[in-house]
Amino acid sequence: MGQFLAARFAQLHPVDAAGTPGGDGTPQQEATWWCRLLARIAGTLAGIVGIICGILTCVTLSPRCIISGLLLLLVATVVLVFEAPICCSFIELTKPIAVFAEKRTFFQKAIIYVISAIVPLALCFGLSTIFGCGLVFAAGVIYGLMGLERRPSDTR
Numbered sequence: 660m661g662q663f664l665a666a667r668f669a670q671l672h673p674v675d676a677a678g679t680p681g682g683d684g685t686p687q688q689e690a691t692w693w694c695r696l697l698a699r700i701a702g703t704l705a706g707i708v709g710i711i712c713g714i715l716t717c718v719t720l721s722p723r724c725i726i727s728g729l730l731l732l733l734v735a736t737v738v739l740v741f742e743a744p745i746c747c748s749f750i751e752l753t754k755p756i757a758v759f760a761e762k763r764t765f766f767q768k769a770i771i772y773v774i775s776a777i778v779p780l781a782l783c784f785g786l787s788t789i790f791g792c793g794l795v796f797a798a799g800v801i802y803g804l805m806g807l808e809r810r811p812s813d814t815r
Contacts, residue, residue, distance in 0.1 A: 690765065690805045698765075698801045702742030702772075705794035709735025712791030716783060727783035731791050734775045738795055741768065766806030772799030 690698075713735055716728030737756070740747050744757035760768070776795040780788050 694801075694805055698798065698805060699742050701794070701801050702738055702798040703746075705772075705791075705798045706735045706739030706742060708794050709738065709791040712787040713779075715787040716779075716785060716791070719783075721783065724783035724785065724788075727779040727788055730782065731779040731788060734779065734795060735791065737775070738772065738798065741771075742798075764806060765802045769799045769801075769803035769806055772796065772802060 709731055713728045713730075713732035716731055717725050719725060719728075736747075740753045740756050741760040744753065744760070747753040763771070772795055776792040776799060780792040782788075
């Protein structure tokens with residue numbers, strides 16, 4: 660199943676042998692340095708706060724909220740590995756995930772963050788899940804805005 664999804668991602672945005680998105684050796688979409696820094700900071704903060712909120716969500720008697728808290732912990736950890744792989748560099752399992760994350764375009768990261776933020780929120784609608792998932796969602800929106808390609812203006 661994982662290889663199937665990886666193949667589908669590669670069809671959407673192929674990656675060449677050098678590891679650059681686009682498949683033709685062109686670098687990833689360009690964005691200003693401050694915009695990339697803002698997205699990294701937002702993602703890192705979303706990961707850290709999401710882990711804290713996931714732990715708080717797990718402290719309940721409702722099984723749905725416990726599952727939601729565990730999913731929020733997983734989502735926040737993945738976001739943290741995507742944005743700040745140095746935080747988890749001592750765990751061997753995170754190295755392939757970090758390499759995978761570096762090859763993703765801004766829009767692909769946005770889709771991953773937005774969809775993964777909706778699932779825990781749908782299971783348990785509480786203050787900690789709103790805050791934790793909201794920050795992951797906001798990081799996804801920032802990446803989505805960075806991923807929008809500029810269209811040439813139509814001059815008539």
